[in-house]
Amino acid sequence: MSPGASDGLHTVGRWIRDRGRSTPERVAIRCDGEATTYGTLDARSERLAAGLRARGLVPGDRVASLTANRPEHVELLLACAKAGLALVPCNWRLTVPELRDQLGDAEPALLLVDPEHAAKAAELGVPTATLDREGLDALADRTRDGVVPAAAAVHEPVADDAPLLIVYTSGTTGRPKGAVLTHANCFWTNLALDRTVPIGHDDVVLAVLPQFHVGGWNVQPLLALWAGATLVLERRFDAERALGLIASEGVTTMMGVPANYAAMADAAGFAAADLRTLRSAVVGGAAMPESLLATFAARGVAIVQGYGLTEAAPNVLCLAPEDAVTHAGWAGRPYPHVEVALRDPQGGGLLEGPGTGELVVRGPSVFPGYWRDPEATAATFAGGWLLTGDLAERDATGRYAIRGRRKEIYISGGENVAPAEVERVLAAHPAVAEAAVVGVPDARWGETGAAFVVPAAGATVDPAGLRAFAAERLATFKVPRTVAVVEALPRTALGKVQRAALRERAEGTA
Numbered sequence: 252m253s254p255g256a257s258d259g260l261h262t263v264g265r266w267i268r269d270r271g272r273s274t275p276e277r278v279a280i281r282c283d284g285e286a287t288t289y290g291t292l293d294a295r296s297e298r299l300a301a302g303l304r305a306r307g308l309v310p311g312d313r314v315a316s317l318t319a320n321r322p323e324h325v326e327l328l329l330a331c332a333k334a335g336l337a338l339v340p341c342n343w344r345l346t347v348p349e350l351r352d353q354l355g356d357a358e359p360a361l362l363l364v365d366p367e368h369a370a371k372a373a374e375l376g377v378p379t380a381t382l383d384r385e386g387l388d389a390l391a392d393r394t395r396d397g398v399v400p401a402a403a404a405v406h407e408p409v410a411d412d413a414p415l416l417i418v419y420t421s422g423t424t425g426r427p428k429g430a431v432l433t434h435a436n437c438f439w440t441n442l443a444l445d446r447t448v449p450i451g452h453d454d455v456v457l458a459v460l461p462q463f464h465v466g467g468w469n470v471q472p473l474l475a476l477w478a479g480a481t482l483v484l485e486r487r488f489d490a491e492r493a494l495g496l497i498a499s500e501g502v503t504t505m506m507g508v509p510a511n512y513a514a515m516a517d518a519a520g521f522a523a524a525d526l527r528t529l530r531s532a533v534v535g536g537a538a539m540p541e542s543l544l545a546t547f548a549a550r551g552v553a554i555v556q557g558y559g560l561t562e563a564a565p566n567v568l569c570l571a572p573e574d575a576v577t578h579a580g581w582a583g584r585p586y587p588h589v590e591v592a593l594r595d596p597q598g599g600g601l602l603e604g605p606g607t608g609e610l611v612v613r614g615p616s617v618f619p620g621y622w623r624d625p626e627a628t629a630a631t632f633a634g635g636w637l638l639t640g641d642l643a644e645r646d647a648t649g650r651y652a653i654r655g656r657r658k659e660i661y662i663s664g665g666e667n668v669a670p671a672e673v674e675r676v677l678a679a680h681p682a683v684a685e686a687a688v689v690g691v692p693d694a695r696w697g698e699t700g701a702a703f704v705v706p707a708a709g710a711t712v713d714p715a716g717l718r719a720f721a722a723e724r725l726a727t728f729k730v731p732r733t734v735a736v737v738e739a740l741p742r743t744a745l746g747k748v749q750r751a752a753l754r755e756r757a758e759g760t761a
Contacts, residue, residue: 259411261438264300264333266477267293274452274479281500282484285320289479289573292329295387299330302391308360310335310407313417315359317341317350317368318382319486322461325476326387326467327363327740328416332434335407335412339429340463344666344726347374352421357429357622411435417622418465419562420667427669429622432465440564440616443472443586447569448533448555448679450504452479455528457496459504464665465561466535470506488681493534496627498525506667507527508536509543513555513695516546526550532636533573535559536665537697541579548576558582558653562637564616567591568651579651582643589614592636596657599633602645610643611636615717659750661690661698666728668700670750673731676724677702680717682710687740688731689754698729701757705739712736733757 258265270279271293280287295715303314314336318324324340331338339357340447341350354362354377365370372379416432438555450456456475460467476484483500485493488511496502512534515521532547547554553572559565568591570583585591592601593608602608617637620628631638642655660671670688677686685705690698706712712735721730735757741749 257408259409259413259434261411262409262434263415263437263473264296264329264409266330266473267296267329267536270479277452277479278391278481279476279701280325280482280484282320282322282486285322289476291327292476295341295391296329297328298391299326299387300333303330303334303336303361304407305392306352306361306390308334308336310409310413311337313337313357313359315339315341315354315362315377316364316382316462317343317362317372318365319343319363319367320458320467320484321382321486322754323365323382323384323387324462324486325472325482325484327382332409332415335409335413337417337431339417342419342461342463342468342614342726343368343371344728346724346726347371348724349726351375353427353429357417357419357559386602409434411438412619416465416468418463418561422491426672428624428627430465430618431620432469432561432564432620434616436564436616436618437469439588439614440469440566440586441477443588443616444470444474444566445478446587448504450474450478450480454478454480454503455483455501456480457483457485457493457502458502459485459493459505459507459511460665461487465565466559466665467505467742469564470533470535470559470566471504472563488514490518491520493571494520494524494526496519497529497736500549501528503528504531506533508533508697509534510664510696511540512539512543512547516543521746526552531555533557535565537662538580539575540694541576542577544575553727556581558651559687560612560639562618562631562639563589563614564618566616567610567612567639570650574650578650578652581650581657583651584649589616591651593643594633594636594638596642605645605647606644607644607654610639610651610653612639613637659689661700663690663693663698663700663728664696666726668729670700673700673702673721673725673729676721677704677731679724680712680720682707682712682716684708684710685740687750687753688750689750689757691754691757693732696728700729701753702731702734703737703740703753703756704734705737 270289275290278286279289362377362379365382417429419427531553556570558568568582598732640657673688674686684707693699
């Protein structure tokens with residue numbers, strides 16, 4: 252039996268095997284001037300899958316990664332897909348304590364680290380290997396003629412419902428949880444994306460989102476590989492460089508968060524940049540400001556807005572380009588194969604017609620649950636619906652707009668930030684008695700954190716010093732942009748912090 256022949260119908264390993272067979276000479280990935288063909292990507296991922304199995308990993312094991320975007324990381328994901336392993340892409344922006352917590356939860360059999368992050372990885376206490384060309388070739392355990400030992404090449408079937416990705420996302424408790432995404436989840440969310448914002452074999456896709464995000468895989472990159480397009484992969488986002496690549500590579504489509512597009516619009520080279528090939532640009536993570544929409548529309552770029560969440564793999568709602576200006580701020584209508592509804596936040600029943608309620612989602616792209624957390628999984632579902640925690644408005648045509656969050660998480664530059672996690676760090680400072688953090692609008696990042704702290708008895712809080720304290724313990728995007736010292740936090744009669752009042756104060760409306 253040929254490799255992959257007995258896999259489930261929707262497994263991602265099939266995608267690259269098909270491409271490696273049908274269009275082996277076509278360029279799959281361009282990165283830093285180097286090209287990787289589909290045939291090469293298929294062969295390398297096949298050998299790596301065999302090498303990981305030869306190392307003793309078995310289906311269901313986890314392989315973690317700590318890396319900037321790179322072709323070898325794509326190769327690793329595809330190898331995991333073929334071997335029945337789950338990739339746990341770690342956020343390189345996190346501190347060592349944060350990473351240690353996540354890896355302790357995921358318990359990976361192996362951590363693949365690019366050389367840039369080797370020093371940080373050395374503090375994590377997990378078996379590691381190097382994630383670069385030389386390191387993956389060594390892991391593949393090839394003989395001199397490139398033949399994998401027969402025992403390692405035995406293929407074990409991979410099921411559609413096998414985990415492919417475990418992506419950690421912040422929760423209301425502030426404890427990140429691993430959202431398990433199966434092969435089937437990734438298949439259906441990419442099929443839905445292709446039926447709404449198609450990618451063809453002649454497309455050139457600029458990928459700038461970090462690969463530790465679900466959007467770094469399931470919003471264009473994996474679909475590009477499925478379709479046989481060329482993926483222009485950037486290790487990190489740089490606005491001026493992105494503008495140059497659009498012209499030099501003939502980029503036809505890309506995806507980013509509003510902060511990416513704002514940086515491009517502010518770049519010195521934006522006015523003169525050749526954007527003629529860029530037919531569409533997908534935006535997610537937060538609503539795109541109307542002024543920014545107008546800026547790109549004036550350059551002839553169609554902006555595709557939407558809404559998603561990690562637990563839905565992530566595509567849920569999409570606003571057609573023709574509605575981008577007339578319905579600015581709206582997230583659009585459901586993707587194909589995705590069902591959405593509004594749930595009464597008080598009674599829990601589903602609402603009919605126009606109205607506002609909690610957005611709930613179901614369909615084959617919705618995740619099965621959180622890694623080793625049945626309680627959190629049970630709490631995020633009701634009646635078969637995924638509870639997003641977001642309040643949405645629905646108009647008479649079935650178009651949705653996100654109006655707020657039941658959850659307290661805010662999104663800064665496309666990154667989820669749980670106030671409870673930040674508050675625990677601030678309260679650990681000896682000069683702080685209490686702390687509360689809220690997200691407030693920011694023109695560039697979508698939202699940033701505003702912290703309110705109550706000094707400990709007899710202590711004086713230095714806002715700059717407190718931010719520096721937080722920066723040593725939290726990723727940069729989690730550190731509050733502002734720190735206000737207050738005598739007391741506003742509370743309800745039941746003692747709950749009145750976050751709305753703090754948010755109004757932070758926004759200067761109180």
